[in-house]
Structure formats: C-alpha cells, structure tokens
Amino acid sequence: MNKQQLLFGLACVTYAVAAFVLFPRFNSNVLFGSVVLLAAGSWLYGRTIGLLLLLPTLTHQFLIYQHFANSYVYYTDRIAGTALLVTVVFIVGTQRNNLRAIQETTNWLDETVAKRNATLEKMTRRLIQRAEARRTAHGRDLHDSIGQQLTGIQLYATSLSEQLNADHNPGAAPAHSLTTRARTVHNNIRQTARLLFPVQLETIGLHSALDELEACIQTLRNTRISIKIEGDLASLPPNKALQIYRICQETALLITQECVPQTIDMALKHDSDRIDIQVAHDGPPLAGAIGDSLEAQLIKYRLNMLAGHIAGLPSQHWRSAFHFGIPLETEGHAT
Template sequence: MSLFWRIFLLNAVVLVLAAAALLLGPVTVSTPVLFTEAVVLSGGLAVMLVANAVLLRVGLAPLDRLTRAMTTTDLLRPGPRPTPTGHGEIARLIRTFNTMLDRLEAERGDSAARALSAQEAERSRVARELHDEVGQTLTAVLLELKRVADHAPPTVRDELRQVQETTRGGLDEIRRIARRLRPGVLEELGLVSALKALTTEIAGHSGLSVRRRFDGHLPDLGNEVELVVYRVAQEAITNVARHASAGHLDLTLSHDRDRVDLRIRDDGRGLGDSAEGSGIRGMRERALLIGAGLTVHSEPGGGTEVRLRVPIPTRSS
C-alpha cells in the first residue's frame, strides 16, 4: 500500500468513527447551538485531531529516522545503517537509501585508492628526481667549491667555506624531504624501524621530546597496510610538530589477537573548536582503504590523541 493511501485511510477511519459517534450517539446539534453541544463537539474534534496526529506520527516515524540518518551520514565515518522498518514505500525508501550508501562508499573507496596510489607514485618520482638529479648536482657543486676553495686566496677562502656549508645544508634538507616522500627505511627494514627513524628526525628538527613503545613480535601486515600506518603516523606527528605547540609526544604500536593499535598522543593545545582539516580527512581516507578505524580525540589544553585500529589480515591457507 502506498504512502498516499495509508494516510488517506487513516484519516478516513478517524472521520468515519467520528461520523458514527455523531449519528448513533446521543449527541445532537440544535439551532442555535447550545453551549453543552459546542463543548461536546469541541471535545470530539480535539479527540479526532489527537488520534490523527498519533497515527501519523507512528506511521511516519521511519521517515524521521531516515531524515536524521541523511543529515548525519559521513562517508569517512561509516556507521550503522537505518533499519528498514515500516511498510510499503517507506521500507523501500530506507532500503534504497542503504543501497545508495553502500554504492557511494564503494565508489569513494575505489576513487580514494586510485588517488592515493597515484599520490604515492608521484611522491616516489619526485623523491627519485630530488635524490638523483638535484642531489647529484648539489654534490658536484660541493666538490667544485672545495676545489676552488683549496686554490683560492685566504681572503676568499672563508667566504667559499660559508657557501659550502650553506650548500651542504640545502643538500641535507633535500635528502630529508626525499626520505619523507619515499620512506626507503620502510621498504628495507620494516614498519618499526621506519617509525623510529621518523620520530628521531622530527624530534631533531622540532625539539619535541618523543617517547616510543613497540610491542615485540608484531604480525606481518603487508606492504600496503604498513604504508598506511606509516603515513598516518607521519601526518599525525607532523601536525603535532607544526601546530600543537607541544613539548612531549608518545607513540605506541601494540597488538593483540586480531588487531594492531597505533597511538600518538601529545600534550599540546588540542584541536579546540576548529573543523577537521585536510590532513585528518586524508588519514581517515587511508584508514578506510585497509578497513581500519581512526579516532581523533582532543581536549582543550589537554593535547590530542590519534588512534588507528588496524585489523590483522587473515592469511588463507
């Protein structure tokens, strides 16, 4: 039965019952209308309106739940689907909405995976060019400066030495950027070594005091999952160094029977009332790609905690 006919029949039932009560009951209407008759009719009308409102509220309650779900749905934070309660068109509408959400989440996941894959490929290309082209060029410049400085008069030699140091600092910075773009330590030595190198580098440049704890015998997560964990940790730690005004940072990588937990907590100023930026949304997109859950908890003046819960991949025998 369509929604139109359901509402029509609900109103028809109320009106028929009211007409039957008026025809078969002791109530009559005089001309002019007596006060008692007006009271009875007013009370009957009030009863009709209340009964109609209750019936409509019960019948349209699933639509209210669907409206709330539509206004609160976030594809980056998948939640439970609204239950397809009700009958006829309402239940079909809720099922259609759930199907649409499934399709949108799948399409967003595919597009995000392609975008992040392209981003990683571009990062690797830029890192290689920085290392192979710019790095080698600056290395050649350093060697030439050394050769010139060795044969230069003393008045010019000191200035050439300063240029050497500036060039060497630029070369070190380029190498650091290349390492962040393409974490070779992650590919060669694994996730724990890459996280240690990342925190050591951040601490050296930002002055953060970093405390690390890694569980022993971490399960093999696979290259794709380890890259996501590393990128989430990299983004979170970079945000702390740049924006949190923190002095201490704790990084924990632990595991239990079915998942690996990454926790990064600082003692900075917290997120406050500011909306989530592109960095956090990027972390959420990466977490969705591997079926992980990401939570960002912050208290004003109490720091921020980023937690990534990664399910351990099952190995088919």
C-alpha cells in the same frame, strides 16, 4: 491476521456483547467504551479505517438504544455520542496519519543520509588514494630529479673545494662552506622525499619506516621524537600499514607545527586483535579549532577507513596526550 488485529477484534466483540448486559446499570455511560475502542482502532489503522469502523460502531449504538427504547429515551445522548465518535475518529486518525507521515519521512531521510554518507566515504577514500599517489609522485620527483641535481652540485662543489685547497687558494674556505650547505640541503631534500614517499614501507616494512620517521622529524622540525614499538608489525597488510604510518606521520607533523614541542613520545602496541597508538608531547594542548583542521580531519578519515577511533578524548578537542585504537579483526570501511 496478526496478534494485534486479533486482540483488537476480540475486544470489540467482547464489548459489543457486554454493552447489552451493562446498559441497564450504567445507562448511556456504557457507550464510552465505543469511544475508547474507536480511538484505539483509529490509532492502530489510521483515519480511513477509523471511519469504516465508525459504521459498525454507530450500528451497535443504534441497536442498543432500540433494544432499550421502551424503558429509556436518550435522544440527546444519541446526537452527542455520534458527534463524539466522529470527532475522536478525525482527531486520533489524523494524528496517527501525521505520525506515520513523519516516520516515513524520517526513514526516507535516514536512507538518504546513509546513501550520502556512503557516497562521501567513497569520495573520501578516492581523495586519500589520489593524495597518496600525488605524495608518492612528488617524493620520487624530489628524490630522483632535485636530489640527483643536488648530488651533482655537491660533487662539483667538493671537487672545487679540494682543488682550491690544493692550490692554497683563499676561495677554498667559501667553497668548503658551499659543499657543507649543499650536503645539508641535499639531506633535508632526501628526508622530505622520504616523508612523502616512505621507500622502506614497501621494501623493508613499517618498523623501518617509523625509525626513519624519527630521524626525519628530528632533522626537519628540530623536535626529539621517540617511537616505541611493541609486537610484530611485519604481518600487517600493506594498505593498512601505509595508513598507520600516515596517521603517525601526520599526527607528529601537526603537533610540531601547531604546538612546537621539544619532545614527542609515541608508542605502537600490536596485539592479536588491535593496534594502539599512544601519543604525548610536552607542548600546549591542541586547541579545538586546530582539532577540526584539515590535517586533523584527514587523520580522522584514515581512522575511519581502518574502523579505528580516538579514545579517551572529548569531542572536537585534542589534548597533549591521547591515543588511537585500530581493530584488526575488521578491515573497516575500506582497506
């Protein structure tokens, strides 16, 4: 028996005794205590238990009237009191049962949503992992296949340009122009491949990959970007370092694509327990619809994997200056 049941039982016993003492003074009005207790029992235990409690309540009422039958006659009160008790049990007990049903349904919905969210998080993590693998494969293909072919074309064009120049052939100038264009295209392909597959991230570390990200953005998007780093990033786990790199990369690409700024300033601060990434640019703010784009959602998913958050921003709206907070004491939902 819990504390609630004990208090309810004591209240019933106290009322049953007190009703006989108070009845001569309050007459049938003392029976309203039965209504209160029966309503409380129906609310605490439901309609079925309330109907069971109705039996001792009616018995108690019958005993009171029988005990004082020589002095008082309350036939009308007996009928009205009984009807009131039954009505209270059905109304209060039904409301309690409905409330319990709603609570059970709510709990079931919460559990279902939690399971669906867990499934969604697993699917999202797998999609990000597969997207990362595909990016790496495309980056290697660009670097190893197309990049190698462009290297060969560049060598042939250089050789042709030198030969035509030695022979004082008028075609030396177009050949030299072809060599320059081949070199430019090769450099752009190499930069694009490094964006897809940051080699330095595996061999040298996150710091060097971010340095190269600066050069790639400036070359491919013609936007000056400055990435300042405070603290040691070499101690970060490879998976977490890759996600942080992708957050910086995708944020910079999203800003250059949608806002077309001239300058992007990014700062990474590594403390003992967190990493703060501050981003600012001189272009217009990102609109709310863009903030809900696939690119923005991907950044938010990566933050979720790191248990991070976008700090200091209204919901569904990115401004021209914002920052990400990523804790290091936990691995988030996934690493």
